[in-house]
Amino acid sequence: MAATQPTNTRLKVEFAVSLVLLAVVAALPAVVTNAYWQGVIIVSMYFAMLSIAWNLLAGDTGQFSLAPATFGMLGAYTTGLLSYYYGTGAAIGVPAAVIVSGGIGLLLGRIVLRLRGPYLALTTLSFAEIMRLVISNSIDFTRGDLGLNVPGIFQGRLPYYYLFVIVLLATQIGLFYLLRSRAGLFLRAIRDDEIAAASRGVRIVYWKTFAFTLSAAISGLAGALYGHFAQFVSPELGLISQTGIVISMVVIGGLGTMVGPLAGALLVYVASEFLRDSGNWQLVIFSLLVIVFARFFRQGLWGILLSAFNRKPARPAAPATATE
Amino acid sequence: MPCLAIKNVSKAFGGLKAIDNASFSIEAGELVGLIGPNGSGKTTLLNILSGHLSCDSGSVELDGKPITGLRPEVLARHGVLRMFQLTRSFPRMSAFDNLMVTGCALGLSQSDAEKRAMKLLEDLSLTRIMGLDAGQLSGGQMKLLEFGSCFMVPPRIALLDEPFAAVHPTLKEIMSGFIRSRHAEGQTFIVVSHDMPVVVELCPRSVCMNAGRVIADETTRKVLSDKVVIEAYLGGAAA
Numbered sequence: 346m347a348a349t350q351p352t353n354t355r356l357k358v359e360f361a362v363s364l365v366l367l368a369v370v371a372a373l374p375a376v377v378t379n380a381y382w383q384g385v386i387i388v389s390m391y392f393a394m395l396s397i398a399w400n401l402l403a404g405d406t407g408q409f410s411l412a413p414a415t416f417g418m419l420g421a422y423t424t425g426l427l428s429y430y431y432g433t434g435a436a437i438g439v440p441a442a443v444i445v446s447g448g449i450g451l452l453l454g455r456i457v458l459r460l461r462g463p464y465l466a467l468t469t470l471s472f473a474e475i476m477r478l479v480i481s482n483s484i485d486f487t488r489g490d491l492g493l494n495v496p497g498i499f500q501g502r503l504p505y506y507y508l509f510v511i512v513l514l515a516t517q518i519g520l521f522y523l524l525r526s527r528a529g530l531f532l533r534a535i536r537d538d539e540i541a542a543a544s545r546g547v548r549i550v551y552w553k554t555f556a557f558t559l560s561a562a563i564s565g566l567a568g569a570l571y572g573h574f575a576q577f578v579s580p581e582l583g584l585i586s587q588t589g590i591v592i593s594m595v596v597i598g599g600l601g602t603m604v605g606p607l608a609g610a611l612l613v614y615v616a617s618e619f620l621r622d623s624g625n626w627q628l629v630i631f632s633l634l635v636i637v638f639a640r641f642f643r644q645g646l647w648g649i650l651l652s653a654f655n656r657k658p659a660r661p662a663a664p665a666t667a668t669e
Numbered sequence: 670m671p672c673l674a675i676k677n678v679s680k681a682f683g684g685l686k687a688i689d690n691a692s693f694s695i696e697a698g699e700l701v702g703l704i705g706p707n708g709s710g711k712t713t714l715l716n717i718l719s720g721h722l723s724c725d726s727g728s729v730e731l732d733g734k735p736i737t738g739l740r741p742e743v744l745a746r747h748g749v750l751r752m753f754q755l756t757r758s759f760p761r762m763s764a765f766d767n768l769m770v771t772g773c774a775l776g777l778s779q780s781d782a783e784k785r786a787m788k789l790l791e792d793l794s795l796t797r798i799m800g801l802d803a804g805q806l807s808g809g810q811m812k813l814l815e816f817g818s819c820f821m822v823p824p825r826i827a828l829l830d831e832p833f834a835a836v837h838p839t840l841k842e843i844m845s846g847f848i849r850s851r852h853a854e855g856q857t858f859i860v861v862s863h864d865m866p867v868v869v870e871l872c873p874r875s876v877c878m879n880a881g882r883v884i885a886d887e888t889t890r891k892v893l894s895d896k897v898v899i900e901a902y903l904g905g906a907a908a
Binding site for chain 2: 526534536538540542543544545546547548549
């Protein structure tokens with residue numbers, strides 16, 4: 346129906362652009378034949394999934410969690426531990442990772458339900474650090490900082506590459522349909538004004554828990570796939586700096602949009618590869634970028650692109666109407 | 670059985686008795702003005718009725734069933750819809766989507782909600798701006814939008830907190846016309862307002878509060894000529 350135009354058009358444009366972006370990524374191996382750089386793009390796709398998951402929570406539902414990388418780590422460890430103890434492969438490990446991280450996300454969601462703003466951020470931050478410390482100190486169970494070897498799924502880089510492309514594609518399609526449904530309305534309503542949403546009958550508890558669970562499950566999926574790709578998982582996956590990278594990707598790309606997290610993750614991660622030689626300077630550069638974007642370009646790169654597009658000179662229609 | 674019964678409700682904030690043993694009831698189809706000087710407890714009472722505050726003692730019944738202490742979203746599903754004194758909308762969602770949220774949350778299918786939203790936007794003369802984000806609307810339009818979202822699904826009772834405050838006369842006329850026509854169809858309302866001419870014109874009956882107590886509950890004309898009410902508004906010396 347035409348009436349739904351405004352929001353749905355916005356969403357459709359973002360979805361379409363994100364599909365184009367994925368198509369470009371899918372075509373890249375034709376040019377990028379170097380296995381190292383293919384690996385870099387695969388890792389950037391892992392970050393893209395974490396960014397998309399975090400954006401669902403922070404950008405679409407307004408819940409500023411500081412634990413996206415933690416759920417990636419939990420997913421990676423789920424499949425890692427399963428294969429270490431029971432010799433299972435990805436076919437069992439990956440679905441299990443989705444369930445376990447989603448389940449933990451659900452529990453965390455229920456616990457932090459009534460917290461907002463800085464209180465929510467701090468609680469999720471302590472959850473993140475506790476999880477990482479538990480994993481790195483449970484040496485008998487997880488081998489601690491030594492990490493775990495995880496069996497690979499494929500030989501060579503390209504199959505992994507396309508596995509990530511397909512999973513990203515499926516995630517974007519799923520989120521597109523979610524966000525244009527009533528669920529999307531409720532999540533955005535909670536983001537904009539929780540009290541108003543409640544007084545209009547939106548089930549706050551249910552939808553916030555839903556967003557937490559889904560976001561954690563997507564992160565867990567990303568982590569498990571990453572574990573099988575890297576064939577190694579360690580507590581470093583859950584470092585707070587990893588979460589910082591995810592946040593900077595989303596903020597630079599465009600918070601609360603479908604293009605932002607994807608574009609932000611690809612650009613920031615690839616750029617960080619170029620800055621790798623500069624050591625810790627890359628962190629300083631990205632932190633500065635986040636501050637600049639948060640202060641001056643709230644809509645991120647996607648917002649800058651949109652406003653540049655909208656500022657195109659209008660057709661010289663004025664004289665024509667004047668003669669009528 | 671009254672539509673809404675408020676029985677001996679009290680609420681204190683520290684040493685301040687915001688609501689002091691307030692009781693009154695409202696029959697289905699009534700349009701009642703809730704008036705009183707600033708700080709008399711009107712908004713606190715609406716907060717209790719809509720589940721945003723709990724009361725210390727007393728009870729509230731909707732159609733004979735106790736609703737005291739239910740959460741706002743549950744009350745909204747029971748048909749207690751409320752408009753806030755300080756406008757609350759979803760600023761980064763279109764005006765149209767603002768209405769869709771209420772419609773879908775209250776159980777309408779998306780296509781039904783779309784139809785009703787279009788009708789409401791037309792009734793409230795907001796069709797022109799339906800694609801704009803609520804945050805881009807004028808204060809009056811935003812108020813009108815919040816007002817409208819109370820009626821996406823005809824509520825059991827609509828609680829309107831200062832709907833006319835700081836609103837352009839044209840928009841005020843749209844709102845009061847809407848209230849009149851819905852009232853004629855049997856809609857039940859509580860309207861909190863300081864705008865006495867509108868209260869006199871709209872509300873056959875008024876309840877006046879002062880310092881947390883109900884001091885008058887009569888036809889609006891009688892309430893406004895009540896000595897105690899005049900005293901409450903103008904202070905003791907004026908009487």
